[in-house]
Amino acid sequence: MIWSIAWRNVWRNKKRSAIILTAVAFGIWAGLMSNAIMLGASRQMVKSAIETRTSHIQVHREGFRDHHEIDLMIQEPDSVTSVIKSIEGVKAISVRSVLTGMCRSPESGTGVTLFGIKPEDEARVSAIEDKLVDGSFFKDEYRNPIIVGDDLAKKLDVGVGNKIVVNAQDLEGSIAGGAFRVVGIFNTVSSEFDKSNVFALRNDIDEIYELGGGVHEIAVILNSNDMLKTVDEKLKNSLSNLDVATWEEIEPQMSILTGTQKQMSYIFIGIILLALVFGITNTMLMGVLERIRELGVVLSLGMNHFRIFYMILLETIFLSIIGAGGGMLATVGTIAVAGKTGIDLSIVSAGLEAFGMSTMLYPYLPAGEYPVVALMVVVTAVVASIYPGIKAIRLNPVEAIRTY
Amino acid sequence: MAVIMSEKICKTYNDGGVPVKALKDVDMEIEDGEFTAIVGPSGSGKTTLLNVIGGLDTLTSGKLRVGDKEISEMTPNDLIEFRLNNIGFVFQAYNLIPVLTAIENVEFIMLLQKVSKEERRGRARELLKSVGLEDMINRKPIELSGGQQQRVAVARALASRPRFVLADEPTANLDTASAENLLDIMERMNDEHKMTFIFSTHDQRVVRRARRVITLKDGQVDTDERKGENG
Known part of the structure; x- marks a missing residue:
């Protein structure tokens, strides 16, 4: 009551x-x-x-994440990728070469990170293709095609079909420059990313900057973020000589x-x-x-x-x-x-x-x-x-x- | 046999720094089953006497035994328990709980006594029937007249099966018919259950029915008249 x-x-x-x-x-x-x-x-x-920058997990040579030195390449990437693919929960991987350099157009120039990718692999790992606002994802038959962010395109005052030059250090320590034709412009939700990242074909990068087939980064996408800890643990055990980092380690602030x-x-x-x-x-x-x-x-x-x-x-x-x-x-x-x-x-x-x-x-x-x-x-x-x-x-x- | 016995009881209030003696050395005995009216002019100490007998107020000095309990020696928590199990109160302004129906108001005190739900309901129905309100058990106080509310209050006072029923000016707000009806009910309860009834009142209708009349004056017993004794 x-x-x-x-x-x-x-x-x-x-x-x-x-x-x-x-x-x-x-x-x-x-x-x-x-x-x-x-x-x-x-x-x-x-x-x-995860979709644009970090993936779920990235694999590098020890020290590469800190210094981005061109010679810190993953040895025998094929054996590394077969180990990664054998782990349950791994959905897709993209093998990348990564260089830092200066990107120039007739109008302007700025520092960028240049990713060398295989489009069919990258499309399964990142959402760059979905974020294209102009052009196509390496579908047109141009020599040395490149995809840039819209903020960078604005800064360089270039559009699809224009040429830009990317200068970066090669393995010998010399500055090598390559001319690329813009075939696509992407717009992610991060203006910082769009200002400073460009994507080109790995074979082209390999040839221009004489990387000898070496790669710097393997991006891994999982079936679900819930599997992150399990897969990370397994990868860290299997690839103990490499730097295996989850998105949480790559972007700790997030x-x-x-x-x-x-x-x-x-x-x-x-x-x-x-x-x-x-x-x-x-x-x-x-x-x-x-x-x-x-x-x-x-x-x-x-x-x-x-x-x-x-x-x-x-x-x-x-x-x-x-x-x-x-x-x-x-x-x-x-x-x-x-x-x-x-x-x-x-x-x-x-x-x-x-x-x-x-x-x-x-x-x-x-x-x-x-x-x-x-x-x-x-x-x-x-x-x-x-x-x-x-x-x-x-x-x-x-x-x-x-x-x- | 005296069931209430007071020995030089005093109650002094502090009224804005001025001590006011409401009761002065009151010696009194009340027998089991008496139907007693305490009368006297305003400020004579009637309500204060009723309050100290009912354990609502504490004494300044003196000794007071109610039933087998020494009221003057009880703690506030003991007094709550004492009131619950020994005293039934009827107030001038009825004081029913407005959110409860008539039957719930009667049941309420039994709930506090931890009486089972079935027994509560049965006893409450019976009591409301005995005060002539069997058709109004589900009405809220606001839906009842003053006389009906006071009858519910009497039923509530009796629900805990108390030894003593203390009624402070119970007929003051009632018309003659309602007052006579209420007094009939209380007289019947007194006869049937041998409960001790003590009224504090100005009302001559109550005084006429009372079998004993104690008159207070300036906090002291002035006269004490048992009607049977005077014929």
Whole structure:
């Protein structure tokens, strides 16, 4: 019956309850949606990084990732690739030569990383082909074809069909230059990537810069990111003489960002709930103060302090849980819609692309977040009920009964 | 046999720094099953006496035994337990819980006593029937008249099967018919269950029905009249 009394007490002053329920619901919705947007954005950032820059795993000679020295090439790449392919969970690989150099057009010049690839392998590993906004992915019969990012193309003032020159150090330590014809322009979500990376055929690179068939990087794509740790462990065991690195090791800042996202989201929700504590406490206090006489009566009849506190606590929990439930339902609904349609943030696209984020954000919140937030709400309700509860049990029954 | 025995009980309030003596050395005995009215002018200490007997208020000095309990020596928590199991209260303003129906109001005190649900419901129905409200058990207080609310309050007071029923101006807000009806019910309960009834009242209708009338004046017993004794 105490549950029933508490429940009915919540609805005594419908207007007041509706206001605080709306505040709780809106606060929870805002907090969860912010988290869903952050989680969605970070998921997209990781996906984009894996698809364009890091793959799931990369294999290099020890030291290459730090210094990008041309002579740090993988010995006997065929045997390495057959080891990689034999591991369960590996979906595709792309063998690349990687050089750093200067890219020039008649208009301008800039430093770039030049990847030598086999288009059919690269298409299975990276999404560069899908990101083409002009030209084709090495389908036209040009000599020394090259694909560049749209930001680089703008900087060099070139388009499809124009020629550019890429100067890089060869194995002898001399500067070698190759003239390439732009056959495609890509646009990924990362403007930084688009400014500084170009893709050419591995055979052409090999010939121009005299690499002798050597390669620097093997990019590995897995069936799922969930297999990352298992495959990484196996590769590290099998290729102990090489540097095997996951995307988390290649871009640790992104790994830290996604790793701390959960804690950040709980802190964020915690701050919102802390603010709500004051509102809920105020509502409950008003509820207690306007029925002092009634509380005096139940004290007189023999309701002990524990039960009175318990009743106030239940009322607070009901109020908070209903509000939070409404907020969560609104969040589920919003994510169901916005998760499909996306949220268009093109108004701030330049800023987002600098961080490697897409301008269309798809909010995402794992189901496991909801029970945690519900628990946080219950804790909030307990905290919010303390002061009104103490106020109620400290009433003097004789004085309380005389209150009107 | 005296079931309530007070020995020089005093109660002094602090009214804005000024001590106010509400009860001064009150010596009194009340027998088991008495139907007693405490009367006196406003400020004579009627309600205070009722409150200390009911364990709602503490004494400043003196000794008070109610049933087999020394009220003057009990802690606040003991007093809550004592009230729950020994005292039935009827207040002037009815004081029903507004969110509960009539039957739930009567059941409420039995819930606090941890009586089983079936027994609670059965006893509450019986009590509401005995006060003539069997057709209104599911009405909320706001849907009942003042007299009906006070009858529910009497049923609630009796639900815990108390030894003592303390009623503070129970008829003050009632018309004559409702007041007489309520007094009939309480008289019947007193006769049938031998519960001790103590009223604090100004109402002559109550005084006429009471079998003993204690008059307080300035916090002291002025007169104590047993009607049977005077014919």
